[in-house]
Amino acid sequence: MVFVLEQQEGKELRELEPKEHILNIKQLDIYYGNDHAVKDISLDIEKNAITALIGPSGCGKSTFLRAINRMNDRIPGARCEGSILYDGVSLLDKEIDISALRKEIGMVFQKPNPFPKSIKDNITHALKFHGITKNKKRLKERVKESLQQAALWDEVSDRLDASALSLSGGQQQRLCLARTLALRPKVILLDEPTSALDPISTGKIESLLMKLKKEYTIVVVTHNMQQAARIADHIAFFYQGELVEQGKTEQMFNHPTEKRTASYISGQFS
Amino acid sequence: MRIQTVNRIATSIIILCAGIMVTIMLTILGYVLFKGIRFVDWHFITTVASTFNVGGGIKDQLWNSFYLLVITMVFTIPLGVAGGVYLAEYAPDNRITAFIRSCVEILASLPSIVVGLFGMLVFVNTFHWGYSILSGAIALTIFNLPVIVRVTEDALRAVPQEIKEASMGLGVGQWYTMKKVLLPAAFPGILTGIILSAGRVFGESAALLFTAGLTSPDLDFTHWSPFSENSPLNIFRSAETLSVHIWAVNSVGIIKDKVAVASGSAALLVIIILLFNLAARGLGALIQKRMTGK
Amino acid sequence: MTLNKEGMTPLPIEQSSTRERLIKKSPSVKGFFKRESELRGKWLIYCGALIIIIATVSLTLFLVWQGLRVFLFDGVNPIHFLFRSDWNPGDAKHPTYGAFPIIFGSFAVTALAAIVATPISIGTALFMTEIAKKWGDKALRPVIEILVGIPSVVYGLIGLTLIVPFIANHSDSIGYGLLPGMIVVGMMILPTITSIAADALHSIPNELKNASYALGATRWQTIAKVILPAALPSLLTAVVLGMARAFGEALAVQMVIGNVTTIPHSLLEPASTLTTIITLHMGNTTTGSPFNHALWALGLVLLTMSYIFILIIRYLSRRRTLS
Numbered sequence: 001m002v003f004v005l006e007q008q009e010g011k012e013l014r015e016l017e018p019k020e021h022i023l024n025i026k027q028l029d030i031y032y033g034n035d036h037a038v039k040d041i042s043l044d045i046e047k048n049a050i051t052a053l054i055g056p057s058g059c060g061k062s063t064f065l066r067a068i069n070r071m072n073d074r075i076p077g078a079r080c081e082g083s084i085l086y087d088g089v090s091l092l093d094k095e096i097d098i099s100a101l102r103k104e105i106g107m108v109f110q111k112p113n114p115f116p117k118s119i120k121d122n123i124t125h126a127l128k129f130h131g132i133t134k135n136k137k138r139l140k141e142r143v144k145e146s147l148q149q150a151a152l153w154d155e156v157s158d159r160l161d162a163s164a165l166s167l168s169g170g171q172q173q174r175l176c177l178a179r180t181l182a183l184r185p186k187v188i189l190l191d192e193p194t195s196a197l198d199p200i201s202t203g204k205i206e207s208l209l210m211k212l213k214k215e216y217t218i219v220v221v222t223h224n225m226q227q228a229a230r231i232a233d234h235i236a237f238f239y240q241g242e243l244v245e246q247g248k249t250e251q252m253f254n255h256p257t258e259k260r261t262a263s264y265i266s267g268q269f270s
Numbered sequence: 271m272r273i274q275t276v277n278r279i280a281t282s283i284i285i286l287c288a289g290i291m292v293t294i295m296l297t298i299l300g301y302v303l304f305k306g307i308r309f310v311d312w313h314f315i316t317t318v319a320s321t322f323n324v325g326g327g328i329k330d331q332l333w334n335s336f337y338l339l340v341i342t343m344v345f346t347i348p349l350g351v352a353g354g355v356y357l358a359e360y361a362p363d364n365r366i367t368a369f370i371r372s373c374v375e376i377l378a379s380l381p382s383i384v385v386g387l388f389g390m391l392v393f394v395n396t397f398h399w400g401y402s403i404l405s406g407a408i409a410l411t412i413f414n415l416p417v418i419v420r421v422t423e424d425a426l427r428a429v430p431q432e433i434k435e436a437s438m439g440l441g442v443g444q445w446y447t448m449k450k451v452l453l454p455a456a457f458p459g460i461l462t463g464i465i466l467s468a469g470r471v472f473g474e475s476a477a478l479l480f481t482a483g484l485t486s487p488d489l490d491f492t493h494w495s496p497f498s499e500n501s502p503l504n505i506f507r508s509a510e511t512l513s514v515h516i517w518a519v520n521s522v523g524i525i526k527d528k529v530a531v532a533s534g535s536a537a538l539l540v541i542i543i544l545l546f547n548l549a550a551r552g553l554g555a556l557i558q559k560r561m562t563g564k
Numbered sequence: 565m566t567l568n569k570e571g572m573t574p575l576p577i578e579q580s581s582t583r584e585r586l587i588k589k590s591p592s593v594k595g596f597f598k599r600e601s602e603l604r605g606k607w608l609i610y611c612g613a614l615i616i617i618i619a620t621v622s623l624t625l626f627l628v629w630q631g632l633r634v635f636l637f638d639g640v641n642p643i644h645f646l647f648r649s650d651w652n653p654g655d656a657k658h659p660t661y662g663a664f665p666i667i668f669g670s671f672a673v674t675a676l677a678a679i680v681a682t683p684i685s686i687g688t689a690l691f692m693t694e695i696a697k698k699w700g701d702k703a704l705r706p707v708i709e710i711l712v713g714i715p716s717v718v719y720g721l722i723g724l725t726l727i728v729p730f731i732a733n734h735s736d737s738i739g740y741g742l743l744p745g746m747i748v749v750g751m752m753i754l755p756t757i758t759s760i761a762a763d764a765l766h767s768i769p770n771e772l773k774n775a776s777y778a779l780g781a782t783r784w785q786t787i788a789k790v791i792l793p794a795a796l797p798s799l800l801t802a803v804v805l806g807m808a809r810a811f812g813e814a815l816a817v818q819m820v821i822g823n824v825t826t827i828p829h830s831l832l833e834p835a836s837t838l839t840t841i842i843t844l845h846m847g848n849t850t851t852g853s854p855f856n857h858a859l860w861a862l863g864l865v866l867l868t869m870s871y872i873f874i875l876i877i878r879y880l881s882r883r884r885t886l887s
Contacts, residue, residue: 071439076363087582097588102441104585109439113432116455116561125450126440165562176436183440273782280784284695287687288704291758294751295707301726302718352612360609370613373620379805379877380623380870381812383839387846387863388623391630395851412619419616445605466713473715476814476839480846516717517815520724521844529725536718543713 022047022187022217023068028082030063030072037063039241040082045187045234050209050218052228052249055238056269061221064238065189068219069105070098086187103130106180110192112172114164119156122164123147123179130183142182150178151208170201177208181216188212190220194227206231225265229253237261299540306537309530315538318488319515324527328535330489333502334403334509338482339472341407341505346414347464353415354422354460355448378416383476385413390480401508406482413477414467421463425456458561462554469546473539475513483508484518512539624867631864634661634857645861651825653855654845661858665827667865670837672828673745673817674810680750682803685757693765694787701762711755720816723748728820737832740822746831748816753806760805764798765791797884801877808873812866814839838862 023045030038038060045051053061063072070091072078084091091101103126115122123143133139143160147153152174156167164175173193180188190209194202209218209231222228228235229249236246237258245258256262263269317327353374361367389409399405429452437447453460486509487500496503510518516535519528634640640661648662692700723744732739768791776786792799822834823844842859849856 069439071435074438086586089583089586091586095587097586099441099443100586102439107439109432109435111432113430113436115433115436115451117451125437126442129440129442129446129450163562179440273785277782277784280787281695284687284690287684288691288696288700290684291688291704291754292707294754295711298714298718298722298751299710301722302714305725349612349615352609353616356609356613360606361613370616373616376620376624376871376874377616379808379874381809381814381839381866383812383814383842384627384863384867384870385623387842387860388627390846391626391860392622412623415616415619443602445602445609449605469713473713473718475715475717476843479815479843484847513715513717516721517819520721520819532721533725536721539715540718543715544710547709547713 020047021045022087023219024083024085025068026083026085028064028067028080028084030060030067030081031077031079032063032075033077037241038067041243043236043243043246045217045219047217048213048215049233050213050220050231051234051236052232053219053221053236053238054223054225054228054264055244056264057223059238060241061236061238062191065191065219065221066107068187068189069102069107070096071107073098099130103183104185105187105189106183106185107189107191108173108176108180108193111196112169112176114167114172114175116163116165118161119147119164119167119175120160122175123182126179126183132183146178146182147175149181149212150174151204152178168201170197170204173197173201173205174208177205181212185216187217187219190218192221192223195223202227225267237264239264302533302536302540306533306535306540309534310538314534319531320525322525324525326525326527326531328512328515328531328538330486331510331512331515331535332538333489334482334486335472335511335513337502338403338406338410338478338509338511339468341403342410342414342471343464343468345407345411346418346467349411350415350418351422351453351460353419354426355453357419358423358426359444359448359452374416374419377412378420381476382413382474383479385409386477386480388412389477394481399506401481401483401485403482403505403507403509406478406509406511407505409477409481410471410474413474414471417467417470418460418464421467422456422460425459425463426452428459429455455561458554458558461557462550465546465550465553469543469550472546473513473543475511475517478511478514479517482511482514484510484514484522486510627860627863627867630857630860631867632861634854634861638854638857640854640858640861645858646865649827653858659854661854661861663858663862663865665825666836666838666841666862668827669742669821669835670811670839670866670869672742672835673749673821673837674807676742676746676831677749677753677810678803678807680746681753681757681806685754685802685806686761686799688754688758689761689765690787690791692762694783694791704758704762708755708759711751712759716752716813716816717819719748719752720819723816723820731832735832738822738834740820741832741834742821742828743831744820745817745835745837748820749810749813752813752816753810756809757802757806760802761795761799764795764802767798768794797880801880801884804873804876804880808870808877811869811873812839814843818843838866842866 021044025041025043028038028041029036041064053065055061066072067080068084068091072080080092082092086105089096115125117125120143123146124139127133127139127142133142144153147156152171155171164172167175177193194205197205206227209220212218220232232249234246235249235252237244237252239260245252245256245261252261253265256265314327315332316329317325318329319331320326353370357367357370361370386409389405389412393399393405393408394401433451433455434447437451438444487507489502490498490500491502493501494503495501496505498504499507512535516532516539519525519531525531635642635645645661645663646667647664649664650660650662651665653659653661688704692704696703727744727747728739731737731743772790772794773786776790781789817837818840821836821840823836823840824834825836825841828835842862845855846859849859
């Protein structure tokens with residue numbers, strides 16, 4: 001039903017600017033041992049847009065997000081079935097080079113987690129590993145560029161060698177974003193990136209994401225409904241491991257088709 | 271009323287126990303330092319030991335102790351850190367890992383003289399290295415390895431999991447993450463453990479009796495070629511350390527001033543080990559402070 | 565729920581480029597020698613783990629084999645060796661190998677040291693965790709650390725120059741014997757038992773203690789009826805670890821025990837232990853001689869006991885995790 005609705009609404013739009021989906025997830029099931037954490041989820045992620053995954057905690061949205069760049073691989077007993085196509089390539093294949101995958105699909109975590117190193121080293125760490133450049137000058141340019149993209153450059157340009165742990169929580173989270181951006185990924189996955197931050201820092205990150213979507217595809221998990229409404233183009237509502245409903249933001253907020261969506265969005269449960 | 275009396279008596283006994291503990295520590299330190307310190311002077315430290323006469327020093331023994339410590343650490347640190355990294359990060363949850371854990375436990379609880387016997391059997395006799403610094407250093411490595419393994423594993427496990435995820439999330443490999451993020455983050459803890467274990471190695475004697483030996487050749491401190499017979503750097507020569515010296519002058523020695531030599535050596539040994547302890551605490555805290563930038 | 569499965573516009577896919585970037589490249593030999601090679605790092609780590617195994621296994625096998633020689637090649641009866649008291653392997657004509665007094669000595673020193681050290685250690689641990697909760701731990705940890713750090717020869721020297729003369733002056737014995745051995749080894753295992761006991765007492769949940777205090781129990785009643793029983797397996801582990809250390813202690817004991825291979829009848833009589841006889845004679849006997857082999861057999865007894873201590877500790881820790 002929902003699908004029909006969306007197609008009707010989006011008809012004119014699609015003619016104006018043809019939409020492209022960078023990620024196609026089909027019938028994805030994730031198990032932790034006997035726990036069926038994510039149930040038969042199919043979802044397409046639009047390129048250069050922000051998709052927000054919402055739902056009460058424990059609903060499988062973080063697990064789903066982590067599956068996209070295979071962060072669940074190292075969890076003992078975790079199992080993934082179904083398919084995730086990224087630009088037509090199946091990401092769950094054994095053949096996939098996880099390192100190369102994560103370079104293209106970056107991730108920012110809930111708690112700011114900078115390395116206990118200097119601000120500069122936080123950004124060059126992965127650049128050096130991937131062998132992107134060894135040239136000092138080019139590394140420096142990359143550092144500057146990514147810090148500028150993350151709107152952090154003006155605050156830290158004079159102390160790049162200071163410990164990243166001396167930054168405030170909000171700054172740390174933008175640094176984490178910057179080091180992901182430094183790899184020039186195609187997709188950025190954010191797992192509740194502002195839940196540990198104050199409102200001002202949250203605002204900064206949100207406006208940053210709005211800007212970044214021109215160049216990147218962004219998937220963000222959030223439990224904050226207002227945040228989803230402010231920044232997302234698309235919303236997917238997860239509940240107890242299932243994808244209940246998904247669609248454009250306005251439509252999800254104004255005319256949710258599912259009762260559960262409506263009651264979650266209106267704050268009847270969380 | 272009676273219950274209260276019992277309680278009071280029991281409490282007093284417990285306090286007495288703690289008092290005894292502190293008294294023992296103070297007595298030992300006080301006795302060793304005050305009895306020995308008057309024999310420790312520049313002459314004592316810079317004179318070679320005497321076999322018969324009064325007035326010998328401990329120059330060679332002191333050198334041997336430090337040299338053996340360095341060689342031991344050269345072996346132990348890479349092996350122990352590798353073992354700790356394995357157990358903290360690479361070990362799959364299977365029988366081999368459980369077996370390695372048992373091995374670490376066994377090595378940790380073996381008496382040091384047993385390790386010394388093994389060193390004698392294999393390195394001194396079978397490999398024909400004789401009583402030598404190399405045999406001693408390998409025995410001490412086996413003795414010290416489990417300590418470094420545990421220290422490394424504990425320090426790595428204390429590093430927040432989020433930091434590892436952050437690095438892996440950027441596509442950085444396990445080894446590079448270990449080398450550039452996790453090990454540096456665990457460094458203060460590992461360093462503290464290494465210095466503390468260095469104190470233990472420095473004072474060890476039973477493992478060395480039958481591996482590094484009870485004698486040293488006359489060391490020629492102008493001759494540094496590691497292959498020369500009496501070069502201080504030669505690792506195939508026998509080497510009596512300071513702690514072995516303390517035992518030897520009392521048990522098998524014939525010098526008249528053995529009380530002076532033993533007391534002086536003991537005071538010096540205890541001072542050096544206390545310095546190791548202080549350095550371990552101080553350095554660990556300092557690096558931690560620097561790293562967090564606070 | 566399966567919204568987008570069918571009916572969506574098919575995507576224009578540039579297979580080649582993305583696929584090329586994301587598919588694993590086959591590992592090259594050259595790559596292994598690169599500085600940042602993941603594979604090389606893994607090998608390095610596995611080598612470390614392997615060496616731990618090699619060291620433990622070879623140590624055990626070599627010492628067991630060497631320790632059995634006296635029984636296999638020199639015709640010594642193991643029963644005689646373990647239970648007879650005629651230790652005289654140096655005798656040129658009629659060497660005898662009854663090592664019972666030596667084995668007895670090791671057990672005697674271990675048990676006596678544990679008897680001396682356990683009450684003081686557990687008392688101190690109780691002081692740190694129950695009496696002076698705020699500062700006890702902070703004040704006594706350094707004390708424990710210093711005691712741990714003092715080398716065993718220094719303990720031996722103190723025994724030799726302080727305790728032995730003291731006993732000689734205050735009794736009609738020569739001073740050397742089980743008593744100074746017990747005191748010296750007891751002091752040495754104090755910090756071992758105390759620190760593990762303190763950790764064990766720390767891990768007793770506060771709710772348990774508060775429940776007892778809430779019922780009006782005194783501090784001692786709480787300690788005796790609640791805390792000590794709850795911590796018992798861990799406290800036993802602490803004592804066994806201390807005993808393992810006491811059993812293997814060599815030079816400090818050797819300096820004060822007197823090294824006589826007869827069974828002592830009182831604390832003031834000299835005795836000997838496995839470690840002291842090995843220390844005294846291992847360097848002076850000819851490799852391959854029956855006397856030398858007998859010493860290795862003593863080493864084997866020592867090794868076996870170490871393994872038994874480890875098994876006891878394992879048993880205790882399993883019981884701890886079960887309860």
